[in-house]
Amino acid sequence: MLDKKLNKLSLLTILVGTILLFDIGTIISNIYISPILEGYGLPDIFIYLKTVIFFVIFVILMLWQNNKSFNLTKTTVRILIFLGFFTIVAYFFSLFMYKYVLIFDTAEIIRNNILYGNPNLVFDFSAQNYKTLSYVTTIFGGFNSEAILFAEALVFEIFLFKSKTYEVKEEKKHEYDLFLFDPTISILFIVLAIVSFVSINIFTFRYDELASLEMGISILGFMIVASGISPSAQLIKGRGEPVTKSFFRGNYNLLFVLLILSTIIFAGLFSINVVFISLNRSSYRLVTSLIALIISIVLAVKVYIKLRLDNK
Numbered sequence: 001m002l003d004k005k006l007n008k009l010s011l012l013t014i015l016v017g018t019i020l021l022f023d024i025g026t027i028i029s030n031i032y033i034s035p036i037l038e039g040y041g042l043p044d045i046f047i048y049l050k051t052v053i054f055f056v057i058f059v060i061l062m063l064w065q066n067n068k069s070f071n072l073t074k075t076t077v078r079i080l081i082f083l084g085f086f087t088i089v090a091y092f093f094s095l096f097m098y099k100y101v102l103i104f105d106t107a108e109i110i111r112n113n114i115l116y117g118n119p120n121l122v123f124d125f126s127a128q129n130y131k132t133l134s135y136v137t138t139i140f141g142g143f144n145s146e147a148i149l150f151a152e153a154l155v156f157e158i159f160l161f162k163s164k165t166y167e168v169k170e171e172k173k174h175e176y177d178l179f180l181f182d183p184t185i186s187i188l189f190i191v192l193a194i195v196s197f198v199s200i201n202i203f204t205f206r207y208d209e210l211a212s213l214e215m216g217i218s219i220l221g222f223m224i225v226a227s228g229i230s231p232s233a234q235l236i237k238g239r240g241e242p243v244t245k246s247f248f249r250g251n252y253n254l255l256f257v258l259l260i261l262s263t264i265i266f267a268g269l270f271s272i273n274v275v276f277i278s279l280n281r282s283s284y285r286l287v288t289s290l291i292a293l294i295i296s297i298v299l300a301v302k303v304y305i306k307l308r309l310d311n312k
Contacts, residue, residue: 009077012159013061016084019152020058023051025143040212041102042094047144049220053087073250075234078163079227085156086223092149099136106132173242180248180306181239185255185299186232192262192295193229196222199269199288210279214272218285221265221292228258245310252307259300266293 026047057080063070106129113125139145200218201207207215231251238247270293273286 009061009065012081013058013065015152015155015159016054016058016061019084019088020051020054022143022148022152023047023054027051029138029142040207040209041098042207042215043091043098043139045207045212045216046091046094046219049216049223050087050091052220053083053223057084071246073246073254074163074166074168075231075247075251076254077166078160079230079254081156081160081163082230083223083227085153085160086226088149088153088156090219090223091144092146092153095139095144095146095149099139102132102136169246171244171246173244174248175242176238176248176310178240180309181235182302182306183236183239185302186229186236188295188299188302189225189228189232189255192292192299193222193225195288195292195295196225196262196266199266199285199292201283201285210272210275214269214276214285217265217269217272218289221262221269224258224262224265225292225296228255228262231255249307249310252303252310256300256303256307259296259303263293263296263300266296269293 030044030047060072060080064072109125109129114122114129117125196218200222201211201215204211204215231254235248235251266289269289270286273282273289276282277286
């Protein structure tokens with residue numbers, strides 16, 4: 001477990017809280033200030049995921065600092081920091097790509113519909129382009145512009161490197177049976193991460209309400225699953241070695257929580273894809289979401305059994 005006296009994490013908590021305020025400001029800006037475009041872009045979906053993730057991280061850090069009975073392992077804290085960093089980078093990329101698509105579409109409209117198109121429709125297309133470019137300029141000056149996201153990612157990267165030196169409490173080490181460190185758990189986590197990534201609709205840049213919900217859920221599922229690869233790999237590294245009880249239970253508890261969340265998420269994703277069948281919009285993601293759901297359940301059962309067998 002992390003030593004609360006030697007690791008205050010106050011600066012990290014302030015940083016996460018500040019980013020959370022920026023995210024809330026971005027959501028308010030998207031609703032009341034930014035021009036409303038047709039459909040939803042990936043950043044419009046991602047900002048809600050980013051807000052939820054940073055809210056969860058903020059709550060966990062606040063609980064750790066203010067609740068004596070609430071403990072975190074070093075691995076858990078590093079995963080939280082990595083998750084925050086990955087979220088910022090992913091949002092940055094989605095914002096960059098979406099703005100590129102908008103500017104490219106605007107250029108195409110200017111060339112095909114204004115310069116060489118019907119002169120009677122010039123005003124209509126100009127108004128459409130103005131709305132699109134106003135949206136882009138609003139993003140440039142918003143709470144989550146690329147410059148601010150770059151600064152957030154840079155500071156988070158500093159915390160990510162610093163987290164390697166966090167002090168942990170001295171604990172007694174135990175010899176656990178080898179069967180409690182199942183290598184298939186780590187392998188299945190990697191497979192689950194691949195399947196969950198394939199379940200993301202990455203070939204579309206604009207979405208309707210249902211498709212945006214599917215996109216948000218699938219991205220969240222992938223991020224949660226990807227967060228479990230590191231602790232599952234660390235458990236395999238501890239195979240045959242004396243480890244602390246907090247290492248064993250902390251990593252398995254973290255994996256179990258992640259798997260419960262992923263099971264719920266992929267069940268929801270599968271349900272949405274079933275609805276798509278009735279709308280004649282079915283895709284391969286129906287199969288991948290079902291596979292991800294099955295793997296999540298299998299992994300959750302495996303991890304639960306390991307936790308039940310702990311007698312140290």
